[in-house]
Amino acid sequence: MLPFVRRRLLLSLLTLFGVTVLVFLATQIIPGDPTLLLAGPYATKEDIEALRVYLGLDKPPIVQYLMWLSRVLRADFGTSWATRMPVVYEIAPRWVNTFALAITATLVATVIGLGTGIFSATRRDTIPDHLSRIVALLGVSMPLFWTGLLLMALFAVRLGWLPTSGNETPLHYVLPSLTLGIYYAALLSRTTRASMVEIMSMDYVRTARAKGLPESVVIFKHALRNALIPVITVIGIQFGYLLGGAVVVETIFRWPGIGSLMINSILTRDFPMMQAAIMVFALSVLFVSLVVDLLYAVVDPKIRYET
Amino acid sequence: MAMASANRSLVLLRKMLRNKSILFGLIVVSALVLMAVLADRLMPHDPLKIDLEKRLQPPSSEHLLGADSLGRDILSRIILGSRVSLGIALGVVLLSLTVGIILGTFSGYFMGSWLDEAVMRVMDILMVFPGVLLAMVLLGVTGPGFLNLTIAIGVASIAPFTRVVRGGVISVKENMYVEAARAVGESTQSIILRTILPNALAPILTYATLRMGVAVLYASTLSFLGLGIQPPNPEWGIMVSDGREFLRVAPHVSTFPGLVISMAVLGFNILGDGLNDFFNPRVRERRG
Amino acid sequence: MAAMLLEISDLRLVFHTPQGIVHALNGVNLTLEKGKVLGIVGETGCGKSVTGLSIMRLVPCPPGRYVSGEVLFEGNDLLKLPITEIRDLRGREIAMIFQDPMTSLNPVLSAGDQVAEAMQLHQHIGRREAIMKAAELFENVKMPDPQEMTLRYPHQLSGGMQQRVMIAMALSCKPKLLIADEATSALDVTIQAQVLSLMRELKNKTGLTLLLITHDMGVVAEMCDDVAVMYAGSVVESGDLSEVFNKPLHPYTRGLLNCIPKPHVKEEKLPTIGGSVIDLINLPSGCAFEPRCAESQDICRKETPTEAFVGRSHRVRCFLNSGS
Numbered sequence: 004m005l006p007f008v009r010r011r012l013l014l015s016l017l018t019l020f021g022v023t024v025l026v027f028l029a030t031q032i033i034p035g036d037p038t039l040l041l042a043g044p045y046a047t048k049e050d051i052e053a054l055r056v057y058l059g060l061d062k063p064p065i066v067q068y069l070m071w072l073s074r075v076l077r078a079d080f081g082t083s084w085a086t087r088m089p090v091v092y093e094i095a096p097r098w099v100n101t102f103a104l105a106i107t108a109t110l111v112a113t114v115i116g117l118g119t120g121i122f123s124a125t126r127r128d129t130i131p132d133h134l135s136r137i138v139a140l141l142g143v144s145m146p147l148f149w150t151g152l153l154l155m156a157l158f159a160v161r162l163g164w165l166p167t168s169g170n171e172t173p174l175h176y177v178l179p180s181l182t183l184g185i186y187y188a189a190l191l192s193r194t195t196r197a198s199m200v201e202i203m204s205m206d207y208v209r210t211a212r213a214k215g216l217p218e219s220v221v222i223f224k225h226a227l228r229n230a231l232i233p234v235i236t237v238i239g240i241q242f243g244y245l246l247g248g249a250v251v252v253e254t255i256f257r258w259p260g261i262g263s264l265m266i267n268s269i270l271t272r273d274f275p276m277m278q279a280a281i282m283v284f285a286l287s288v289l290f291v292s293l294v295v296d297l298l299y300a301v302v303d304p305k306i307r308y309e310t
Numbered sequence: 311m312a313m314a315s316a317n318r319s320l321v322l323l324r325k326m327l328r329n330k331s332i333l334f335g336l337i338v339v340s341a342l343v344l345m346a347v348l349a350d351r352l353m354p355h356d357p358l359k360i361d362l363e364k365r366l367q368p369p370s371s372e373h374l375l376g377a378d379s380l381g382r383d384i385l386s387r388i389i390l391g392s393r394v395s396l397g398i399a400l401g402v403v404l405l406s407l408t409v410g411i412i413l414g415t416f417s418g419y420f421m422g423s424w425l426d427e428a429v430m431r432v433m434d435i436l437m438v439f440p441g442v443l444l445a446m447v448l449l450g451v452t453g454p455g456f457l458n459l460t461i462a463i464g465v466a467s468i469a470p471f472t473r474v475v476r477g478g479v480i481s482v483k484e485n486m487y488v489e490a491a492r493a494v495g496e497s498t499q500s501i502i503l504r505t506i507l508p509n510a511l512a513p514i515l516t517y518a519t520l521r522m523g524v525a526v527l528y529a530s531t532l533s534f535l536g537l538g539i540q541p542p543n544p545e546w547g548i549m550v551s552d553g554r555e556f557l558r559v560a561p562h563v564s565t566f567p568g569l570v571i572s573m574a575v576l577g578f579n580i581l582g583d584g585l586n587d588f589f590n591p592r593v594r595e596r597r598g
Numbered sequence: 599m600a601a602m603l604l605e606i607s608d609l610r611l612v613f614h615t616p617q618g619i620v621h622a623l624n625g626v627n628l629t630l631e632k633g634k635v636l637g638i639v640g641e642t643g644c645g646k647s648v649t650g651l652s653i654m655r656l657v658p659c660p661p662g663r664y665v666s667g668e669v670l671f672e673g674n675d676l677l678k679l680p681i682t683e684i685r686d687l688r689g690r691e692i693a694m695i696f697q698d699p700m701t702s703l704n705p706v707l708s709a710g711d712q713v714a715e716a717m718q719l720h721q722h723i724g725r726r727e728a729i730m731k732a733a734e735l736f737e738n739v740k741m742p743d744p745q746e747m748t749l750r751y752p753h754q755l756s757g758g759m760q761q762r763v764m765i766a767m768a769l770s771c772k773p774k775l776l777i778a779d780e781a782t783s784a785l786d787v788t789i790q791a792q793v794l795s796l797m798r799e800l801k802n803k804t805g806l807t808l809l810l811i812t813h814d815m816g817v818v819a820e821m822c823d824d825v826a827v828m829y830a831g832s833v834v835e836s837g838d839l840s841e842v843f844n845k846p847l848h849p850y851t852r853g854l855l856n857c858i859p860k861p862h863v864k865e866e867k868l869p870t871i872g873g874s875v876i877d878l879i880n881l882p883s884g885c886a887f888e889p890r891c892a893e894s895q896d897i898c899r900k901e902t903p904t905e906a907f908v909g910r911s912h913r914v915r916c917f918l919n920s921g922s
Binding site for chain 2: 018021022025029140143144145146148149152153155156160161244250251254255265266269270272277281284285288289
């Protein structure tokens with residue numbers, strides 16, 4: 004298993020490296036001169052030139068990249084153009100908020116999605132299965148922002164049961180997690196069902212039945228353990244994406260997380276903030292996918308004992 | 311000879327239409343296309359006409375789906391919006407499909423080579439970001455607008471497409487008839503174009519259909535966030551965003567456009583699901 | 599009269615499919631004496647596997663449906679028992695091994711675990727004790743290093759080893775009847791010989807009754823006491839092995855035996871049975887084999903032949919050869 008772990012880590016690092024290049028390149032191709040923005044309307048030509056040297060913008064791109072990379076590695080993302088504060092101060096608390104939302108939403112989605120997926124697969128082609136599939140299909144077709152607004156309109160605005168913005172109390176978690184949860188539960192339900200249906204038609208399920216095992220053991224011990232392998236991937240990927248900030252949901256419910264930070268920095272063209280948010284996102288996703296791959300080794304002995 | 315292949319296509323089409331999902335999905339998508347094409351004739355009012363007296367009017371005989379915050383007819387704007395959404399979806403799929411086929415075919419055919427590894431690493435990097443985010447960042451750099459939106463979502467769709475094409479090519483490549491073609495001395499180019507691609511078409515077509523739905527979803531999401539289509543152009547996402555402040559008094563402003571988005575995406579999803587079922591019959595009945 | 603362990607009478611099974619109703623079994627009659635080896639032969643699609651699965655009630659119903667017939671095991675009709683009692687029988691009294699051991703073993707569980715499962719269930723022993731017994735079983739099926747093998751996963755075993763695991767699994771609770779569905783078809787010839795001799799040895803040691811389902815006449819000739827030839831969902835000829843093979847009465851049986859290449863006879867062309875595999879959705883009205891039969895007559899097209907006894911245990915389903 005160790006060579007597998009080593010290979011995966013190397014791949015992650017390589018990808019991370021590639022992401023940094025991408026992020027840096029993205030900022031290089033922005034039209035317009037950032038120094039003019041930073042310097043302000045009263046700067047003279049000399050001031051602008053001095054600022055350019057200070058920012059290192061006069062050096063060739065490779066050097067600029069390396070300078071930038073070394074700063075990033077020291078967790079120094081520079082100063083936000085909007086707030087004039089070091090970017091890290093903003094990001095850290097926001098990341099925590101996003102993390103809390105991601106965990107809640109993933110929990111909701113996993114419980115509902117996995118449950119309905121297994122339910123559907125074991126009652127294949129019956130009416131409950133068809134209903135479940137239609138609902139799941141609807142769930143993945145509805146845009147997140149619309150679902151969120153509808154839920155908000157019903158539960159917060161009309162009924163007044165739940166708050167509409169912020170994240171102070173546990174009640175605040177309900178609507179955003181539900182919005183995300185519905186979408187991802189639908190996705191998981193479809194994935195789980197498809198995987199289970201395929202596994203249930205496998206020969207070894209028949210062997211398990213031939214031994215006289217009760218159906219529940221056949222489903223959970225034999226079928227599910229195999230069916231979960233692709234499902235874990237989906238859960239992992241979605242969790243990783245959520246960690247980067249569910250931009251839409253955070254915007255609608257004014258959740259102070261990385262997602263809303265990202266969109267704000269884009270709209271205000273605050274590039275240091277944008278870069279930092281992207282890097283944090285990439286780190287989260289890569290970390291989660293690494294964990295997921297390691298989880299594979301636990302679940303799938305073919306990976307554990309690679310011949 | 312041409313007659314024979316035309317006949318075969320007809321038989322194939324008839325078999326496809328027997329699949330309920332394909333049939334239903336096709337109906338919804340066709341309705342959408344018709345709406346977009348015949349928009350000028352279908353719209354009861356001018357979608358851009360502002361009439362402040364009719365602000366936020368609920369559905370009535372004059373405005374079947376009501377009026378928005380500037381008194382514009384929602385139904386007309388939805389109808390015209392279909393043109394925008396479908397146009398973007400088509401552009402996105404064309405762009406990412408083209409690039410995806412080129413990259414994926416070479417990557418898959420020369421599986422394991424440095425070319426394949428290089429392409430796959432780049433795709434890995436791109437796939438770190440979910441499509442919306444990638445498109446968002448691109449739009450942040452380029453600015454909003456119809457063309458930019460199409461390109462941004464298109465670029466974000468390249469990586470998954472490449473993967474699917476590559477997977478399809480690889481699975482076809484394993485088949486004996488490819489070896490047979492090579493043994494007879496067919497050139498690589500000919501093998502790729504005449505044997506591999508037509509057989510790999512099924513998963514590509516299925517994925518392209520599903521991706522159309524995703525493109526509509528992304529376009530409306532990005533426009534909702536203010537990064538895509540700009541007002542006063544009628545686009546379903548912006549229309550939902552417009553109605554945000556009026557959820558209490560006039561929920562119809564946000565509800566109807568969102569409903570149409572859902573139906574459009576649903577149509578593509580059902581069609582895609584049906585195509586998937588059609589091309590991959592899952593259940594192998596074992597008898598005797 | 600020796601005790602009949604298994605008796606199948608007039609078993610009829612259909613499958614409801616989108617393409618139509620498939621008549622998989624059309625009146626199957628079989629008897630299996632305790633301690634004997636019965637071979638069921640036939641081409642693909644004749645219903646031999648489904649017959650085996652039916653004994654264990656492993657045929658999915660829906661889309662399958664038993665129209666009529668009985669499957670008597672020690673006098674009890676298995677088709678009428680509640681599923682809980684069937685599950686009790688499975689693995690404990692009747693066991694089954696399948697064609698492809700690689701796909702028939704669960705890839706995420708160790709070999710030892712899978713063999714231990716049945717014992718834990720039917721003999722109510724704990725996991726540790728069951729795995730120890732599994733190692734013993736591995737020794738009985740002549741696996742090298744049995745202790746270590748219990749820890750291995752299916753993908754770490756060769757085809758022959760995997761099939762031995764399956765045999766060990768099947769025999770773990772000392773069943774009375776073992777059904778082998780094409781158990782050696784996926785193996786190399788040499789491994790096949792090893793597995794077959796192993797099965798014979800085990801049978802001799804424990805008095806196990808064997809039902810071998812195969813398309814390989816050679817396997818039947820080597821292993822079986824009795825044979826049943828199936829075509830299109832019914833048994834066309836059955837009886838004592840030497841009687842059926844030396845004096846085949848049904849044209850299909852004759853055709854099958856004729857097709858076996860004779861090494862010491864010079865032949866220009868290998869004989870075949872004309873025609874193609876039957877369509878089980880649209881069965882002909884008379885004898886199912888008639889379209890391919892060289893000796894068919896008018897009555898064969900109009901009526902379905904019934905079973906007739908020729909000799910002590912020899913049965914045929916044919917108008918021409920039932921002694922009339």
